[in-house]
Amino acid sequence: MTSITMIEAAAGRLNGHARRTPLLTSPFLDEIAGRRVLVKPECLQVTGSFKFRGGWSAVSALAPEVRAKGVIAFSSGNHAQGVAAAAKGHGVPAVIIMPSDAPKLKIDNTRALGAEVVLYDRAKEDRDALGAKLAAERGLTLIKPFDEPLVIAGQGTTGLEIAAQAAELGVTEADVLVCCGGGGLTSGIALALEAKAPGLRARPVEPEGFDDVARSLKAGTIQRNDRLSGSICDAIVTPQPGDITFPILKRLCGPGLAVSEDEAMRAMALAFLRLKIVIEPGGAVALAAALFRPEAVAGDAVIAVASGGNVDADLFRQALERYA
Amino acid sequence: MTSITMIEAAAGRLNGHARRTPLLTSPFLDEIAGRRVLVKPECLQVTGSFKFRGGWSAVSALAPEVRAKGVIAFSSGNHAQGVAAAAKGHGVPAVIIMPSDAPKLKIDNTRALGAEVVLYDRAKEDRDALGAKLAAERGLTLIKPFDEPLVIAGQGTTGLEIAAQAAELGVTEADVLVCCGGGGLTSGIALALEAKAPGLRARPVEPEGFDDVARSLKAGTIQRNDRLSGSICDAIVTPQPGDITFPILKRLCGPGLAVSEDEAMRAMALAFLRLKIVIEPGGAVALAAALFRPEAVAGDAVIAVASGGNVDADLFRQALERYA
Numbered sequence: 171m172t173s174i175t176m177i178e179a180a181a182g183r184l185n186g187h188a189r190r191t192p193l194l195t196s197p198f199l200d201e202i203a204g205r206r207v208l209v210k211p212e213c214l215q216v217t218g219s220f221k222f223r224g225g226w227s228a229v230s231a232l233a234p235e236v237r238a239k240g241v242i243a244f245s246s247g248n249h250a251q252g253v254a255a256a257a258k259g260h261g262v263p264a265v266i267i268m269p270s271d272a273p274k275l276k277i278d279n280t281r282a283l284g285a286e287v288v289l290y291d292r293a294k295e296d297r298d299a300l301g302a303k304l305a306a307e308r309g310l311t312l313i314k315p316f317d318e319p320l321v322i323a324g325q326g327t328t329g330l331e332i333a334a335q336a337a338e339l340g341v342t343e344a345d346v347l348v349c350c351g352g353g354g355l356t357s358g359i360a361l362a363l364e365a366k367a368p369g370l371r372a373r374p375v376e377p378e379g380f381d382d383v384a385r386s387l388k389a390g391t392i393q394r395n396d397r398l399s400g401s402i403c404d405a406i407v408t409p410q411p412g413d414i415t416f417p418i419l420k421r422l423c424g425p426g427l428a429v430s431e432d433e434a435m436r437a438m439a440l441a442f443l444r445l446k447i448v449i450e451p452g453g454a455v456a457l458a459a460a461l462f463r464p465e466a467v468a469g470d471a472v473i474a475v476a477s478g479g480n481v482d483a484d485l486f487r488q489a490l491e492r493y494a
Numbered sequence: 495m496t497s498i499t500m501i502e503a504a505a506g507r508l509n510g511h512a513r514r515t516p517l518l519t520s521p522f523l524d525e526i527a528g529r530r531v532l533v534k535p536e537c538l539q540v541t542g543s544f545k546f547r548g549g550w551s552a553v554s555a556l557a558p559e560v561r562a563k564g565v566i567a568f569s570s571g572n573h574a575q576g577v578a579a580a581a582k583g584h585g586v587p588a589v590i591i592m593p594s595d596a597p598k599l600k601i602d603n604t605r606a607l608g609a610e611v612v613l614y615d616r617a618k619e620d621r622d623a624l625g626a627k628l629a630a631e632r633g634l635t636l637i638k639p640f641d642e643p644l645v646i647a648g649q650g651t652t653g654l655e656i657a658a659q660a661a662e663l664g665v666t667e668a669d670v671l672v673c674c675g676g677g678g679l680t681s682g683i684a685l686a687l688e689a690k691a692p693g694l695r696a697r698p699v700e701p702e703g704f705d706d707v708a709r710s711l712k713a714g715t716i717q718r719n720d721r722l723s724g725s726i727c728d729a730i731v732t733p734q735p736g737d738i739t740f741p742i743l744k745r746l747c748g749p750g751l752a753v754s755e756d757e758a759m760r761a762m763a764l765a766f767l768r769l770k771i772v773i774e775p776g777g778a779v780a781l782a783a784a785l786f787r788p789e790a791v792a793g794d795a796v797i798a799v800a801s802g803g804n805v806d807a808d809l810f811r812q813a814l815e816r817y818a
Contacts, residue, residue: 192513194538198606213770214518275767282522442810443599446537446803448770479770483818486766487811494807 172319172418174365177326177358180227184327187259188223189215193335193473196444204464206471208341209457210332211447213479217283219405219453220328220355220477221245221252221315227324228313229256237262242310244268244297246404247276248478249315254285265310267301271399273482292399316354317412325355329362329372332473336370341471343369345424347456349477350374350383351406353415359475360422370473373424375459377403377431377452383411383419384426392416402431402485405452405478427466433458438486439493441476450481496643496742498689501650501682504551508651511583512547513539517659517797520768526785530795532665533781534656535771537803541607543729543777544652544679544801545569545576545639551648552637553580561586566634568592568621570728571600572802573639578609589634591625595723597806616723640678641736649679653686653696656797660694665795667693669748671780673801674698674707675730677739683799684746694797697748699780701727701755707735707743708750716740726755726809729776729802751790757782762810763817765800774805 191214199207212220229241240263243253250266257264264285268277269292281287290300305312314321332346346363348356353374360372374383380401385393394410401407411419429437434451437458441449449457453476460467460474515538523531536544553565564587567577574590581588588609592601593616605611614624629636638645656670670687672680677698684696698707704725709717718734725731735743753761758775761782765773773781777800784791784798 189516189518192516192538194513198603211770214516218770279522439807442772442807446535446542446772448766448772483763483766483814487814490807490811 172322172326172358172361174361176319176323177330177362180323181327181330183230184223184226184324187226190331191215193339194445198444199440199461202461203472205469206341207460208336208339208471208473209445210328210473210475211445212328212475212477213447213449213453217251217255218478218480219248219252220325221248222255223327224321224324224354225249225252225256225313226259228318228320229253229260231320232311236311239309240264241313242301242305243313243315244301245315247272248405248480250276250280251283253313254280254283258284265304267297273404273480275482276480279480316352317414319414322354322358322415326358326362328355328475329359330366332359333363333367333370336367336473342367344469344471344473345467346370346372346473347375347427347459348372348475349406349453349456350376352408353383353411353419355475355477356423357415357418360418364422371424372422374419374426375456376406376426376428377401377434377455378428380407381426381428384428386411386416387420387423387426390420403434403452403455405450406455427459427463429455429458429462433462435489436493437461438489442490443494447476448479448481448486449476450478453478496646496650496682496685498685500643500647501654501686504647505651505654507554508547508550508648511550514655515539517663518769522768523764523785527796528788529793530665531784532660532663532795532797533769534652534797534799535769536652536799536801537771537773537777541575541579542802542804543572543576544649545572546579547651548645548648548678549573549576549580549637550583552642552644553577553584555644556635560635563633564588565637566625566629567637567639568625569639571596572729572804574600574604575607577637578604578607582608589628591621597728597804599806600804640676641738643738646678646682646739650682650686652679652799653683654690656683657687657691657694660691660797666691668793668795668797669791670694670696670797671699671751671783672696672799673730673777673780674700676732677707677735677743679801680747681739681742684742688746695748696746698743698750699783700730700750700752701725701758701779702752704731705750705752708752710735710740711744711747711750714744727758727776727779729774730779751783751787753779753782753786757786759813760817761785762813766814767818771800772803772805772810773800774802777802
């Protein structure tokens, strides 16, 4: 069970390795949202997404003799790069199982970070079974993408920074919108805010049609997505919230939000124009909700986590062509 | 004459208004350059460029009764936005004289920041005369773009941050490549480094064909550019180095560098891919030199200032289409 003590310990291990991303603002975005908008650009994190935090937190906590055998992870791309970079930073091997339809940039980057990449068919193969088999064969430690207390603790360090940075800007009461897949980032941030900034409330944001977390929160029990592919927000499409993350989300988060793919693309274009940052569709849904769902958010300010920026150039160009 | 005391005083006035931009890195960029590359992304600064620092420094230093009458500035765009935002932050009017061929985004943003924009023909009209006339008529204080000690002091705060952040990363000896127009940013950084990080040496970087500063440093006397328009690096095209900035550059800077427009575009695409930041051509020349002029730089590390990100979407899309 992840606690604030574990999150603070993870922050200590991440110190000097992960980046403390700033909190960005723009009067142009404030005008669209009708309130102050503070953006936490985790696209500027090492490997281009928050996933490095969880990867480093987990790999750095392993016993040295266990870590030396190597780690394995399955991921559509951002967790892959986070774990690959964390393994490289510790000088140990990494095997990454990736869906064959993951963005090419993410596959290439994962390989370039020194990992062995094993591709699988997202529709036909069971990545969990494949991962377990490889782990057993080679003595690798599986680093789960979200349903793992050490990973949640690492992602929670984002929440520690948000609490401190928002207070510096005079914001102590606000919704904190978080791009949500399996719930690792959202639950980690929620735990950090509970301890450090009780006036800030984490809320998951998902793409329409893949809103398993919002529906699970509403139902009070874990709900699944019907589809698992076909979204440009690939980074945050998961079958269902985690067994470990969901109880945390249920206890601490406000209602979930969902935005369309077009709204995510518009948010990408606005982040380009107004914040000068590059975000991927899955990393843009929280900003999209902050900008285009003002009626669903309360208060004078809203905080949006821009969770990652690993987007293929073609898709980014499309967003600019349509909306910039 | 700008001193380190003035730069530190400017840092005090900027505190809580300007952003302390991070120092970004990527193993992919290190590999291209053949050494560690540290990037100071001033595109993430308020108004999307370092110019906010100088604008705020100058406007905040005016006597209240002088400031209340308003300020005036001439600029191809980034200084315009910096002064407009600084004036707005102090609640005083701003008149900005801009060339009619400035990027539309910069003109629009300057107006949206509450300034009155006056357009002029860069080839036919004398912007200095136009500015002086308007200033006299309305009692406005002219905020020069670079040849003004308070503006240089504001830009120099970038150097204070670089000195501290590079030391944190263990870098105490390196060239600091700075995108250079009139020399305000470069001279301010050079003064800050002289006092705070004597192992770091500022070096101006310009677009080929507009390398007045490099030629002036080589000649030992101020040299002019033949052309004043026709560069995509519009943000850093100036007739010649300033009378105040040049002696500072001459005393403290290493030799200047120049890169092609194509190299600037390639650096923009690499900053998109590897750092997840948006930089404009004129803000990309220092990174381009760090990546593509390795033989002209000494040492195990190089620091590049990415000075601004106010680029029209069409041009950015072209950079991605060609090089990402």
